[in-house]
Amino acid sequence: MNRKIFSITMSLMLLLSIVGVASAQDVTIRYALWDTNQQPAYEQCAADFEAANPGINIEIEQLGWDDYWTAITTGFFTDDTPDVFTDHLAKYPEFVVLEQLVDLQPLIERDGVDTSIYLDGLLELWQREGGTYGLPKDWDTVSLIYNVDMLEAAGVDPAELNDLTWNPEDGGTFEEMVARLTLDANGNNGLSPDFDKDNVVQYGFLYNSAGGFSGQTEWSAFAASTGWLHTGGELWGSTYYYDDPRFIDTIAWYFGLNLDKGYSPTLADITNLGQLSIFQAGQGAMLLDGSWMISSYLGSDFPVGFARLPIGPEGRKSMFNGLADSIWVGTDHLDESWEWVKYLGSADCQTVVGEYGVVFPAIPEAADMTLQVYADQGVDVSAFTEQANEENGTFLFPITDFGGEITTIMNETMESIALGETTAEEALPAANAEVNELFE
Structure with a gap:
């Protein structure tokens, strides 16, 4: 073999060997x-x-x-x-x-x-x-998300949403707004005596699911605004308070928006279609959701806005996760x-x-x-950051042992309430006892 060719061949073999070693590592x-x-x-x-x-x-x-x-x-x-x-x-x-x-x-x-x-x-x-x-x-935090066109059609200034109040007795001005933005097939809103709750074409409020054990983007912001917290605010707590009257009243009001008043969809509709899909189909005016979903809502075919959470008896509260x-x-x-x-x-x-x-x-x-x-992009999402930075504006995701077991218990319980198969007053004390037995 020509000495020059031999040298080139050996050099190539050495190079391939080096590359092979590097690849192997x-x-x-x-x-x-x-x-x-x-x-x-x-x-x-x-x-x-x-x-x-x-x-x-x-x-x-x-x-x-x-x-x-x-x-x-x-x-x-x-x-x-x-x-x-x-x-x-x-x-x-x-x-x-x-x-x-x-x-x-x-x-x-x-x-x-x-x-x-x-x-x-x-x-x-x-x-x-x-x-x-x-x-x-x-x-992440949670805020109120709304369909700009629906508010305009109802003559609602989006700035009004930032001042809404809420309580578990009558829902406050937040429920009034939900009723105002709910329409039946005849064009009557939820404030009208002629409103037909069984023939709704536009819901004033959508919810994401029954909420399971945490209710992060569902009912937790409302419940916490009464002063209630899952484990009393204790990190790694071993006692849950689903039997607290404040929580029971909140859940009864929350699912009553559908069961009693027709202002929100049924759990079956939410489960089958999803909160986002219903909203983007133009069938809902407002909802709560987390900051990780901002881009998804901005993908809607209509303008979307983000407002502060309603002010409850103990202020605005968002779960912080x-x-x-x-x-x-x-x-x-x-x-x-x-x-x-x-x-x-x-x-x-x-x-x-x-x-x-x-x-x-x-x-x-x-x-x-x-x-x-x-x-x-001309989009104001400061509702999420203002909530995070507000003094006492957030509470922690409930971090405890037995998460899987608690999830199973509370999923079944909250779904049964949302479906009208039982009431919050009947189901929650028993579920709470079952949860707390896990820690004994």
């Missing part, structure tokens, strides 16, 4: 999330991370809410859970008990991660008994997974998320970017 980290709206932002974060960390590849997996949690929990037992996954406050306590999450606290301390960058209170939600089981990624990224204890690539989680929780990634304007990132400066994205 590449690590793929599976990362799971459930929100399709957020996926593009995290795909960009993944691309940026891979560029800065050669040899670590991020494979993003997305499933809808129910399928997502089935896959996560099934994977614990089949050894097939993603290395890193988006976690929820309703789920992680049980995962900690099952010893399925990596305690990040030693890694945080080892690497000197600055956790003070997050909005006050977010990191604490993911800590228990000295352990930390996720780095915060975002936060936040997601985090957790590492599965069964990962074969702990170091690489931790590097990815650190990046997800960093200003570099959260700035990218803020620029996409889908959610409010956990780092305040990045959250301001989300607010600005919408402002640049």
